[in-house]
Amino acid sequence: MEDLFSIRHSSLEIYHPPMAATHDIVIPQTFTFGEGEPFVLESGATLGPVTLAYETYGRLNADRSNAILIAHALSGSAHAAGYHAADDARPGWWDECIGPGKAFDTDRYFIICSNVLGSCYGSSGPGSINPATGRQYGLGFPVVTIGDMVRAQVRLVDYLGIDRLLCVAGGSMGGMQVLEWAARHPHRLRAAIPLATTARHSPMLIALSEVGRQAIYADPAWNEGNYYGNGKKPDAGLALARMVGHITYLSDESMQQKFGRRLQAREQYGYEFQTEFAVESYLKYNGNNFTRRFDANSYLYVTKAMDYFDLSQPTGSFAAAFAGSAAIKFLVVSFTSDWLYPSYHSKELVRALHAVGADATYLDIESTWGHDAFLLEVDTMTRLLESFLDRLADEESVAIP
Amino acid sequence: MEDLFSIRHSSLEIYHPPMAATHDIVIPQTFTFGEGEPFVLESGATLGPVTLAYETYGRLNADRSNAILIAHALSGSAHAAGYHAADDARPGWWDECIGPGKAFDTDRYFIICSNVLGSCYGSSGPGSINPATGRQYGLGFPVVTIGDMVRAQVRLVDYLGIDRLLCVAGGSMGGMQVLEWAARHPHRLRAAIPLATTARHSPMLIALSEVGRQAIYADPAWNEGNYYGNGKKPDAGLALARMVGHITYLSDESMQQKFGRRLQAREQYGYEFQTEFAVESYLKYNGNNFTRRFDANSYLYVTKAMDYFDLSQPTGSFAAAFAGSAAIKFLVVSFTSDWLYPSYHSKELVRALHAVGADATYLDIESTWGHDAFLLEVDTMTRLLESFLDRLADEESVAIP
Numbered sequence: 001m002e003d004l005f006s007i008r009h010s011s012l013e014i015y016h017p018p019m020a021a022t023h024d025i026v027i028p029q030t031f032t033f034g035e036g037e038p039f040v041l042e043s044g045a046t047l048g049p050v051t052l053a054y055e056t057y058g059r060l061n062a063d064r065s066n067a068i069l070i071a072h073a074l075s076g077s078a079h080a081a082g083y084h085a086a087d088d089a090r091p092g093w094w095d096e097c098i099g100p101g102k103a104f105d106t107d108r109y110f111i112i113c114s115n116v117l118g119s120c121y122g123s124s125g126p127g128s129i130n131p132a133t134g135r136q137y138g139l140g141f142p143v144v145t146i147g148d149m150v151r152a153q154v155r156l157v158d159y160l161g162i163d164r165l166l167c168v169a170g171g172s173m174g175g176m177q178v179l180e181w182a183a184r185h186p187h188r189l190r191a192a193i194p195l196a197t198t199a200r201h202s203p204m205l206i207a208l209s210e211v212g213r214q215a216i217y218a219d220p221a222w223n224e225g226n227y228y229g230n231g232k233k234p235d236a237g238l239a240l241a242r243m244v245g246h247i248t249y250l251s252d253e254s255m256q257q258k259f260g261r262r263l264q265a266r267e268q269y270g271y272e273f274q275t276e277f278a279v280e281s282y283l284k285y286n287g288n289n290f291t292r293r294f295d296a297n298s299y300l301y302v303t304k305a306m307d308y309f310d311l312s313q314p315t316g317s318f319a320a321a322f323a324g325s326a327a328i329k330f331l332v333v334s335f336t337s338d339w340l341y342p343s344y345h346s347k348e349l350v351r352a353l354h355a356v357g358a359d360a361t362y363l364d365i366e367s368t369w370g371h372d373a374f375l376l377e378v379d380t381m382t383r384l385l386e387s388f389l390d391r392l393a394d395e396e397s398v399a400i401p
Numbered sequence: 402m403e404d405l406f407s408i409r410h411s412s413l414e415i416y417h418p419p420m421a422a423t424h425d426i427v428i429p430q431t432f433t434f435g436e437g438e439p440f441v442l443e444s445g446a447t448l449g450p451v452t453l454a455y456e457t458y459g460r461l462n463a464d465r466s467n468a469i470l471i472a473h474a475l476s477g478s479a480h481a482a483g484y485h486a487a488d489d490a491r492p493g494w495w496d497e498c499i500g501p502g503k504a505f506d507t508d509r510y511f512i513i514c515s516n517v518l519g520s521c522y523g524s525s526g527p528g529s530i531n532p533a534t535g536r537q538y539g540l541g542f543p544v545v546t547i548g549d550m551v552r553a554q555v556r557l558v559d560y561l562g563i564d565r566l567l568c569v570a571g572g573s574m575g576g577m578q579v580l581e582w583a584a585r586h587p588h589r590l591r592a593a594i595p596l597a598t599t600a601r602h603s604p605m606l607i608a609l610s611e612v613g614r615q616a617i618y619a620d621p622a623w624n625e626g627n628y629y630g631n632g633k634k635p636d637a638g639l640a641l642a643r644m645v646g647h648i649t650y651l652s653d654e655s656m657q658q659k660f661g662r663r664l665q666a667r668e669q670y671g672y673e674f675q676t677e678f679a680v681e682s683y684l685k686y687n688g689n690n691f692t693r694r695f696d697a698n699s700y701l702y703v704t705k706a707m708d709y710f711d712l713s714q715p716t717g718s719f720a721a722a723f724a725g726s727a728a729i730k731f732l733v734v735s736f737t738s739d740w741l742y743p744s745y746h747s748k749e750l751v752r753a754l755h756a757v758g759a760d761a762t763y764l765d766i767e768s769t770w771g772h773d774a775f776l777l778e779v780d781t782m783t784r785l786l787e788s789f790l791d792r793l794a795d796e797e798s799v800a801i802p
Contacts (some may be wrong), residue, residue, distance in 0.1 A: 045672070059720055095702060101796060142672070202662075203659075203661060204648070204656045205658060207681070210680070210681045211684070214685070218641060240616055243608075247605070247609060252742040254606040255608065259604040261603075261607070261711060269709055271444035271446070271544040273544075273618075273701060278604075279607050279611070280608070280611045283615075300674060
């Protein structure tokens, strides 16, 4: 397996320009299904009604051939690009890559992003109202899988009248959804872009997930998941889970570059149990911040879905999983310093794709930014995505909308 | 920098033979100082009296030239070898390497191991009684450094009547103590064996320590460190800290080999929030187990000491730190899959040692067992330590006791 090229790049701080006058305000949307016949999950449990929050950017062309689905990571939402209001402080989470003239060019493509099942940004999850009780589900919400998340997305794509997506793209857990689409719904997409991801969660990843979950369980405010309306959420546990997560999103080298052993707002060691080092301050800030925007129960559900993810099952072979995917074009990308989803996961995947005769391009990009690189290496990703999508759109004769 | 050789070895499960009839029962000992004039810590705070728990194995020879000090890691104790009672289930923590005919051969050497200051195995720490109040110190115990731990060991070595140690050896935090001895007390030792360690805690290490501490702080039973005699300890927080620790002691590869995606005592996913995967079960078991043998406040103190450790201070140069260490022989060992103390830490150290003209042998041992390799690669370590110590003892004409 040869890396096609490697690039060194170092843009850690993302600059968000003020909203341009040309930016349209994005309207969050919802799609609800399973109101009559409930949605049957992989576990055998049923769920209904099921709501997916989603957003779209750009316009669908006449033959509906220019649709690209973007799948988000653990803590992401449907708000991938643009602004909800003119005074929003920040745009959507992948705005660097989605918009007019950007990698996912909204002048050419119709971009869809939906919040995953089990999450807390408008799609059905443990914080949603259970119609059977009139109260939040809590742990009464059924455990969902990456497969369930994707089958819900298939329903959304059906609803939007799209037979075949031009592409499904995403990083980290988004990449797992991409691979699930390619393996289980191969006739519904022409291309797949799994970034910084894996086709099978490793024991190391399961271990890290479990520590996060145990931190939430250990918080007395969690109360077996029944905390909605209690006035007290398991913030301490969720913040701890997020701190562990943040460590895994960076690399040893990026931590050296970003923080080193710098002290935060002090000159000397305090010889006391306070936040002293800049890296401690960063973790604490991000951990606490996360509790204002994410639901602890959703953290349990979404990490569990990732832990269950293993496309080699039930046969034990990735090639068997992708046996029907030979007609899909793949762009597989990993990053050299990503120790959460190390490059060997992607290499294993690409070997399986080549074994079934799929057209898979693989790049192992040299970057110091660890797992976060898929979001931070904007210039590199833009060049890569543009050239892949340009060629794809030409080959598929995708008309400008 | 060239690795002298690399060895592949794979003994994960350690077999503890039943206590041999030839084994002497080891008697734990204590040494107390600072009863008159208190011990002044690096922070400027004072502590007195100071007790160190220690054990010795073998006999000191006539000219007191055969003494080796073993320094333990974060959760270790003075009980490095042998048995306290004939029916002990397990021997001391490094019994594989300390004993008659073993790497640290007690037929030839007089081995000393003491519990570090701040710990909870008999040495003064936050769980000790503060003579000023008659109650446990809790957070009233002063913050200690690796330098303080080592200066207390110097007092113990003085007390034992030993001018110069033949060697100081240890892994992980034990290795930091070894380097502190070599840098700050160079005339007190002839050789130093730092294993799987660093001369400066990195931001990644600080981040991992801080997550463990935050887990303890977040446990309501911690109660700002005042939990002694409350009937309730911060076990949940300490277990979480230990779970994070255990992840870092293994490697991605060793987790694959040891656990893979195996389920624990079940055939299929349960689709519920229970311990399902073997790796989850391992973490939970070890986390809970740890709370029966370690004190949460000591975990705070000992990790803080490691985070403060940076031999490049105050000059910014490791070579400056070892300027007086040129006469010491070093055996520096790292392990290829140790991502907690990656090999580059040892290489940086060895460059500094060579820069000051010290005789430093460096080995980067190929192992899949991650940080734990320094304890698990027994055959390799035995061969290495034996040949290094044999030559050292010959050169120093160390008499058999």
